[in-house]
Amino acid sequence: MNCYFISIITTTALLFSALITLAQGDFHSGSVLIKNGNLLTITGGNLQETDLLILDGKISKIGPNLTAPEGVPSLDVSGRYVMPGIVDAHSHVGLDAVNEATNPITAEVEIADVINPYDIALYHALAGGVTVSHAMHGSANVIGGQNQTIKHRYGAMDPRDLIMEDAPRTIKFALGENPIRVHGEGYNTVPNTRMGVEAVIRQAFDEALNYKKQWEEYHESKENSTAGKPPSYNRRHEAILDVIDGKILIHCHSYRSDEIYMLMNICRDYGINQLIFQHVNEGFKVAPELANFGAMASVFSDWWAYKFEVYYSTAYNTTILAQNGVITSVNSDSRELIRHLFLEAAKAQRYGELDDNETLKLITLNPAIQLGIDHRVGSLEVGKDGDLAIFNNHPLSIYTIPEYTFVDGKMFFNRFEDPEDMRIIVDAEEEFESFMELKSGRGDHDCLH
Numbered sequence: 001m002n003c004y005f006i007s008i009i010t011t012t013a014l015l016f017s018a019l020i021t022l023a024q025g026d027f028h029s030g031s032v033l034i035k036n037g038n039l040l041t042i043t044g045g046n047l048q049e050t051d052l053l054i055l056d057g058k059i060s061k062i063g064p065n066l067t068a069p070e071g072v073p074s075l076d077v078s079g080r081y082v083m084p085g086i087v088d089a090h091s092h093v094g095l096d097a098v099n100e101a102t103n104p105i106t107a108e109v110e111i112a113d114v115i116n117p118y119d120i121a122l123y124h125a126l127a128g129g130v131t132v133s134h135a136m137h138g139s140a141n142v143i144g145g146q147n148q149t150i151k152h153r154y155g156a157m158d159p160r161d162l163i164m165e166d167a168p169r170t171i172k173f174a175l176g177e178n179p180i181r182v183h184g185e186g187y188n189t190v191p192n193t194r195m196g197v198e199a200v201i202r203q204a205f206d207e208a209l210n211y212k213k214q215w216e217e218y219h220e221s222k223e224n225s226t227a228g229k230p231p232s233y234n235r236r237h238e239a240i241l242d243v244i245d246g247k248i249l250i251h252c253h254s255y256r257s258d259e260i261y262m263l264m265n266i267c268r269d270y271g272i273n274q275l276i277f278q279h280v281n282e283g284f285k286v287a288p289e290l291a292n293f294g295a296m297a298s299v300f301s302d303w304w305a306y307k308f309e310v311y312y313s314t315a316y317n318t319t320i321l322a323q324n325g326v327i328t329s330v331n332s333d334s335r336e337l338i339r340h341l342f343l344e345a346a347k348a349q350r351y352g353e354l355d356d357n358e359t360l361k362l363i364t365l366n367p368a369i370q371l372g373i374d375h376r377v378g379s380l381e382v383g384k385d386g387d388l389a390i391f392n393n394h395p396l397s398i399y400t401i402p403e404y405t406f407v408d409g410k411m412f413f414n415r416f417e418d419p420e421d422m423r424i425i426v427d428a429e430e431e432f433e434s435f436m437e438l439k440s441g442r443g444d445h446d447c448l449h
Contacts, residue, residue: 026073027411030057033068034075034388037082040395042357042365042379052082054386057408062382075404081394083360084379085131085387085407086341089298089367090251090278090331092136093121093338094152094162099138100145104183104190105204107171107243108235109145111135115159121335122154122162126413128339129389129402132164134331134371136278139174139253140182142191142200146171146239147251149371151387151407168372171243173201174253175263177309198262205270208240244270249372251276251298255309257285264293276370278331280321281313287324296327296370301347318362319352329367342395342402349396359396386410 032054039047039062051066052059068074092098096114100106115135125133131152137145149167156162175197184192191197214231221228242248250267254260254277267275273294277283280297281304283290290297299321304313314320321328330345332338345362348354354362368378376385386409393400405413 027075027414029072030386030409031055031069031072032075032386032406032409032411033066033072034077034082034390035066036076036078037080037390039380040081040083040357040360041381042084042360043381044379046357049078052380052388054388054406054409057386057410059380059382059384059386062380077390077404079392080403081391081400082380083129083389083391083395084364085377085385085389085405086129086363087329087367087371087373087377088125088130088133088332088338088341088363089276089329089370090136090333091125091133091338092138092333093125093133093335094119094150095135098136099140099182101138101140101182104141104179104200105143105236105240106137106141106145107143107204107239109137110148111137111145112148112159112163115148115150115162117154117156117159117162121338122152123413124335125338126152126154126405126407127402127415127418128341129391129395129405130338130341131387131389131405131407131412132368132371132373132377133338134170134251134367136170136251137172139172139178141172142174142179142183142197143204143240144172144174146248149373152412153407153410154412164373164376169242169248170251170371171239171248172253173250173263175259176253176255177307178253194256194259197259198266201263201266202269204240205244205266208237208244211237212241244272246272246274249274249276251278251370253278255279255281257282261286261289264289264295268293279310279333281310281317283326284314284317284320287321287326290321291325296329296366297321298329298331298367298370300333301330301344315347315351318348319354322348322352322354322358322362327366327369328362329370330362331367342389342391342400343398346396346398356394356396 034052036049039050050064053061053066094116096116100109135150136147147170149164150162151164153162180191191200218230275295277297280299283297299318302315304310318328332341341363345359349359365378368374377387388406390404391400391402403415
C-alpha cells in the first residue's frame with residue numbers, strides 16, 4: 001500500500017470527525033461554551049474533559065458539566081487540547097513598514113501608524129494558534145521606534161481595532177551589527193563601532209534628561225514670574241524620558257553577551273529596571289547576570305550562523321536561561337515561523353528537557369509577562385480574555401494540527417471552513433477512491449518503512 005494514501009486516509013478521517021463536532025450557532029458573538037476539552041491552563045494544571053465558558057469576550061467559568069446560557073453556542077472538542085492563545089513577543093506581521101532608518105535614534109516614530117489589518121500573515125498566524133503579537137520596529141537604529149502589541153482580529157477594517165487596549169508601551173533598541181551597518185562602517189559616522197552604540201544610548205539619555213531640566217527650570221521661572229520663552233517641544237526626548245521613567249519598556253535586539261551586559265550596566269546607571277532582550281543568542285553566557293538584574297529574554301529556538309555575530313549559539317540557550325530564573329519566551333520574528341511556534345517551543349523540550357508546562361509557558365504566559373499583558377492573556381483563568389487555541393493532539397506533538405482559534409471569544413480560524421482545507425477534503429476523497437480501486441486489484445502492500 002502506498003504510504004501517501006495512508007496519510008490521506010488519516011487526514012480525511014481527522015478532518016471529517018472534527019466537522020461533526022462543530023455545533024450550529026454564531027461563533028462570532030464573543031460568547032461560546034467549549035465542551036469536554038483537555039485544558040492546558042498553564043497556571044492551574046491540566047484539566048481533562050473540562051468545559052470552559054466565555055461570555056462577552058472573557059473567560060467566565062471553568063469546570064465540568066457547564067451549561068451555556070440561552071443563545072450561546074457550544075463547541076464539543078472531546079479528545080482535543082485547549083490552550084491559551086499563543087503570544088509572539090517579536091513579530092513584524094500586520095505592518096506596512098518596519099525601519100525608519102534615517103537616524104540612529106528615532107524614538108519618536110510609532111509602529112501603530114502603519115498597522116495593516118489586511119495582511120494575510122495575520123490569518124496565517126491565527127492558523128497556528130497565535131492570537132497576540134508584538135509588532136516591532138526593526139533593528140536599523142540604536143534606539144528605534146515604538147512598538148505596538150496587537151490582537152489578531154483579522155478582518156477588522158480599522159487598524160485601530162487590532163491594537164490591544166491598555167497594553168504597555170514598548171520601544172525597540174538594537175545593539176551590534178545592524179545599527180552599525182546602517183549608520184556606520186565609515187569615517188565620521190555614528191555609531192561606527194560597538195562601543196559607539198553604547199555612546200549613542202548614553203548621549204540620547206543625557207540629552208533627554210537635559211531637556212527635562214530645561215522644562216523644570218522654565219516652570220520654576222514661570223511660578224516666579226520671570227519666565228522667558230519655553231523650550232521647544234521634542235517628541236524624541238519625550239519618548240526617551242518615558243523610557244528612563246519606566247513608562248516605556250525596552251525590547252532590545254541583541255546577540256553578544258558583552259553587549260547584553262553593557263546595556264544592563266547602562267540601565268543601572270540611569271535607574272531603568274525593566275529590560276527585555278530579543279534574540280539573546282549568547283544569553284546562556286550571562287544567564288545569572290540577567291536573572292540578577294531581572295531582565296527577560298525572548299529567543300529563537302535554533303536560529304544562528306546567518307551572520308558572524310551569531311555563530312556562537314546553542315539550542316540549549318532557552319533552557320539555560322529558564323533554569324537560571326530568567327523569564328524566557330520563544331518568538332518567531334518571521335512570517336513563516338509564526339505559523340508553528342508551538343513546535344519551535346517544543347525544541348526546548350527536545351534539547352533541554354523542560355517539562356510540558358514550562359515549555360508551553362515559553363509561548364503563552366512568559367511572553368505575556370514580557371509585554372505586560374499577563375493579567376489578560378497567557379493562561380486559562382476566569383476573568384482573562386477568551387483567547388484560545390484548540391489542537392487535535394497535544395500542542396507539543398509533531399503530529400498536532402491547530403483546528404480552531406478564538407480571540408476575545410470569537411472564532412477567527414476554523415480549519416474545517418478554511419477554503420484550502422475544504423479542497424484538501426475533496427482531494428482526499430478522490431485519493432481514497434483511487435486507493436480502494438488500487439487495493440482491490442493488487443492486494444496488500446507493506447508500508448511500514
